[in-house]
Amino acid sequence: MRDTFYVTTPIYYVNGAPHIGHAYTTVVADALRRFHSLRGRRARFLTGTDEHGLKIEREAAARGMKPLDFATENADRFRALWPLLGVAPDDFIRTTEARHIAGVQKWWQTCAARGDIYLGRYKGLYCVACEGYKTEKELLDGGLCPVHERPVETLEEETYFFRLSKYQDALLKLFRETSFIQPETRRNEMIAFVEQGLEDLSISRTSFEWGIKVPGDPRHVVYVWFDALFNYRTALEADPALEAFWPPTVQLVAKDIVRFHTVYWPAFLMSAGLPLPETVFSHGYLLSAGRKTSKTPGQGGPAAVSYTTNPAKLVGALGADVLRYYLLRDVVFGNDSEFQVPNVIARARAELAETVGNLLNRTLPFVTRVFDGRVPSVDAALCGEREAELVAHGAKVAVDSGALWETFAHHRAIELCLELARLGNQYFDTQAPWKLAKSEADRARLGTVIAHVLAVVRTVATMLAPVIPVKAAAMLGQLGLQLEAREGHDAWPAALTFVPADTVIAPGEPVFLKYDAKTEAELLAALKADAPAVATPAAPEAPKVDAPVAEIAFDDFAKVDLRLGTVLSAEKVPKKDMLLKLSVDLGEAAGPRTIVSGIALAYKPEALVGKQVVVVANLAPRDFGKGLVSHGMLLACGPKESLGVATFDRAFAPGTRVK
Numbered sequence: 313m314r315d316t317f318y319v320t321t322p323i324y325y326v327n328g329a330p331h332i333g334h335a336y337t338t339v340v341a342d343a344l345r346r347f348h349s350l351r352g353r354r355a356r357f358l359t360g361t362d363e364h365g366l367k368i369e370r371e372a373a374a375r376g377m378k379p380l381d382f383a384t385e386n387a388d389r390f391r392a393l394w395p396l397l398g399v400a401p402d403d404f405i406r407t408t409e410a411r412h413i414a415g416v417q418k419w420w421q422t423c424a425a426r427g428d429i430y431l432g433r434y435k436g437l438y439c440v441a442c443e444g445y446k447t448e449k450e451l452l453d454g455g456l457c458p459v460h461e462r463p464v465e466t467l468e469e470e471t472y473f474f475r476l477s478k479y480q481d482a483l484l485k486l487f488r489e490t491s492f493i494q495p496e497t498r499r500n501e502m503i504a505f506v507e508q509g510l511e512d513l514s515i516s517r518t519s520f521e522w523g524i525k526v527p528g529d530p531r532h533v534v535y536v537w538f539d540a541l542f543n544y545r546t547a548l549e550a551d552p553a554l555e556a557f558w559p560p561t562v563q564l565v566a567k568d569i570v571r572f573h574t575v576y577w578p579a580f581l582m583s584a585g586l587p588l589p590e591t592v593f594s595h596g597y598l599l600s601a602g603r604k605t606s607k608t609p610g611q612g613g614p615a616a617v618s619y620t621t622n623p624a625k626l627v628g629a630l631g632a633d634v635l636r637y638y639l640l641r642d643v644v645f646g647n648d649s650e651f652q653v654p655n656v657i658a659r660a661r662a663e664l665a666e667t668v669g670n671l672l673n674r675t676l677p678f679v680t681r682v683f684d685g686r687v688p689s690v691d692a693a694l695c696g697e698r699e700a701e702l703v704a705h706g707a708k709v710a711v712d713s714g715a716l717w718e719t720f721a722h723h724r725a726i727e728l729c730l731e732l733a734r735l736g737n738q739y740f741d742t743q744a745p746w747k748l749a750k751s752e753a754d755r756a757r758l759g760t761v762i763a764h765v766l767a768v769v770r771t772v773a774t775m776l777a778p779v780i781p782v783k784a785a786a787m788l789g790q791l792g793l794q795l796e797a798r799e800g801h802d803a804w805p806a807a808l809t810f811v812p813a814d815t816v817i818a819p820g821e822p823v824f825l826k827y828d829a830k831t832e833a834e835l836l837a838a839l840k841a842d843a844p845a846v847a848t849p850a851a852p853e854a855p856k857v858d859a860p861v862a863e864i865a866f867d868d869f870a871k872v873d874l875r876l877g878t879v880l881s882a883e884k885v886p887k888k889d890m891l892l893k894l895s896v897d898l899g900e901a902a903g904p905r906t907i908v909s910g911i912a913l914a915y916k917p918e919a920l921v922g923k924q925v926v927v928v929a930n931l932a933p934r935d936f937g938k939g940l941v942s943h944g945m946l947l948a949c950g951p952k953e954s955l956g957v958a959t960f961d962r963a964f965a966p967g968t969r970v971k
């Protein structure tokens with residue numbers, strides 16, 4: 313396995329707003345990127361928008377807009393959706409950007425110099441929704457496109473051809489001898505397709521304007537698929553350091569565009585002399601009432617769908633992680649799947665709240681009550697068969713689920729995590745810690761049991777981090793831990809991983825909403841396709857953005873002396889609900905400072921001890937009365953009940969300057 317990982321989604325057409333199908337591919341890409349980062353690889357994830365072509369030109373005209381304005385409006389809707397879904401691409405490319413246009417013209421010239429592009433004439437049946445020619449044989453009854461079930465048009469034009477036929481044997485060899493196309497069913501389909509014989513491909517158009525000009529012949533625009541496919545490459549070309557990511561490790565597509573990605577694309581790359589992607593993975597369709605969810609008007613039939621498939625609306629009601637969990641866990645990657653809102657909620661309830669969350673919620677109170685908020689240690693002499701079984705199962709799940717992620721079977725990897733969480737709950741039930749807690753004589757045994765359950769929670773939360781990043785971090789946070797993803801460090805568990813003894817836990821609100829019948833009914837009503845958007849108890853995790861502050865010069869910034877400090881002790885300030893009094897080591901000869909911080913609603917004092925925080929060290933002292941003076945301020949963000957203090961992902965000496 314390479315130490316770099318590069319995943320791409322298709323770049324989406326900007327003829328409408330993003331829907332759940334786009335969200336699906338993009339969430340999978342994001343989860344893969346997170347998984348590989350967790351493994352310590354240099355990972356990169358690209359998505360973007362496909363903005364040229366007849367389809368966009370016509371849609372823009374129908375709205376009386378310039379194509380670029382129309383494209384920008386919709387590209388912004390895609391770009392704005394991703395953070396709502398917890399999706400964090402490393403780059404977002406638009407095919408109307410200068411970096412892409414220049415790149416496409418360069419690769420056109422490279423293919424032309426290889427003798428693979430020539431001028432001719434073409435007459436054919438064109439599907440505007442596909443932006444592709446169809447053969448008579450492919451059409452459905454009534455001359456309809458087999459993908460879009462809409463009439464095709466006859467186009468005749470002078471065109472440049474790409475010598476696709478020249479690459480037929482090389483493509484068959486690629487399909488047969490490598491895992492370039494996955495899954496197997498798609499590979500067999502593409503082998504059968506290429507075996508029928510490949511004709512040269514028309515790769516320019518003169519019948520419309522909205523595209524990249526063919527170098528040296530501005531009467532022609534580059535065919536939108538030649539243009540679009542090269543995005544995966546042009547997005548890396550501005551910065552030589554990104555060359556290490558080529559070729560893509562995996563390119564995700566649905567089966568509608570598998571031919572473009574597995575026949576045309578590798579042929580273009582062979583001609584351009586570029587290494588080929590390792591895998592193109594073609595997943596299935598998300599269906600809504602049996603039809604592919606789609607934004608092409610005229611599809612999907614009358615509103616047989618009773619629940620919304622609008623991703624922003626779903627996230628608004630359910631939260632990003634619940635939707636992500638469903639998409640990654642419920643949908644067998646590669647198969648078609650009916651998208652059903654009630655199932656999204658059912659999985660969240662049964663699996664996230666009642667299995668994973670429950671394991672955490674029922675265990676932490678023992679740590680608080682019996683062990684002073686510190687994780688107890690394992691007494692090896694008290695471990696028996698049940699503990700051995702848990703440890704062995706944990707190790708197997710860690711290894712097997714890691715391997716399943718590597719082979720695009722994340723739905724099965726998640727199932728294994730669930731199994732481990734279920735085993736943890738069974739262990740909890742059979743060991744009955746509430747009975748052990750009654751007698752001081754059983755304290756060591758109780759500690760051993762609790763330590764094992766916390767190990768299950770830690771291991772499961774870590775393995776779910778690519779799927780539910782916010783919730784996994786919250787679970788680990790309650791265990792007093794942080795997820796460490798950095799290059800060169802494999803943070804995927806190799807075994808059942810214990811929380812170090814004495815770690816100070818930070819219990820808080822339950823991480824997962826427990827849906828009761830009433831909340832569930834309200835949610836379902838809010839998610840009816842025709843219901844107006846309403847705020848629900850699981851309102852989106854996205855915080856309100858504060859208004860920007862006026863620009864300052866660097867010299868002004870440099871006047872703020874930010875230092876790393878280690879919290880030595882923390883206590884509540886009597887009669888002040890919001891305040892904690894901290895003793896913070898800034899490495900100063902004069903000894904630790906007293907800092908008063910308004911974080912008491914979000915942190916228990918003991919949860920802060922040992923934490924490294926960022927301190928404004930040269931702030932004028934502030935007098936809180938009764939002899940209490942604060943000598944500095946902690947950096948923090950978020951609403952006061954759930955704020956987080958700024959900290960670093962690795963340790964530094966107290967007093968280190970932050971700049």
Ligand code: ME8
Nearest residue numbers: 322323324325333337362540541565566597598605
């Ligand atoms: O094809 N189920 O863009 P597009 C699952 N611009 N995935 C779905 C889906 C569904 N119902 N509907 C869409 C294009 N998708 C071209 C791509 S790439 C160089 C150019 C996802 O907006 C899936 O990934 O029609 C599918 O392949 C893609 O969106 C099509 O997006």
